[in-house]
Amino acid sequence: ExxxxxxxxxxxxxxxxxxxxxxxxxxxxxxxxxxxxxxAPGKGLEWVSGITSGSRSTYYAxxxxxxxxxxxxxxxxxxxxxxxxxxxxxxxxxxxxxxxxSGDYKFxxxxxxxxxxxxxx
Numbered sequence: 284e285x286x287x288x289x290x291x292x293x294x295x296x297x298x299x300x301x302x303x304x305x306x307x308x309x310x311x312x313x314x315x316x317x318x319x320x321x322x323a324p325g326k327g328l329e330w331v332s333g334i335t336s337g338s339r340s341t342y343y344a345x346x347x348x349x350x351x352x353x354x355x356x357x358x359x360x361x362x363x364x365x366x367x368x369x370x371x372x373x374x375x376x377x378x379x380x381x382x383x384x385s386g387d388y389k390f391x392x393x394x395x396x397x398x399x400x401x402x403x404x
Contacts, residue, residue: 292398305379333388
């Protein structure tokens with residue numbers, strides 16, 4: 284059974300930073316590309332960032348490029364998202380998602396329950 288458990292969300296001021304973590308289990312984590320996606324209140328699901336199975340390549344939505352960094356530690360079965368210079372538009376529930384491929388992060392088949400990021404003074 285695939286399990287993805289996000290953590291690290293919380294309340295942060297604009298310009299602040301958070302690091303999200305996703306603990307993965309139930310599959311060979313190091314064999315799959317992973318993504319972070321988010322859903323803001325009243326909005327649809329938005330892809331944020333992706334990473335290939337061995338961290339060879341990383342990808343970012345234009346809205347977060349230069350501010351967010353995706354990484355993974357396959358030995359720890361953990362995916363990370365370092366978020367810097369947070370903006371109010373970044374407020375959302377953040378989900379980690381598993382791809383069905385090692386390199387293509389776009390085709391997702393599992394995701395966690397999410398962690399809430401609130402950006403407010």
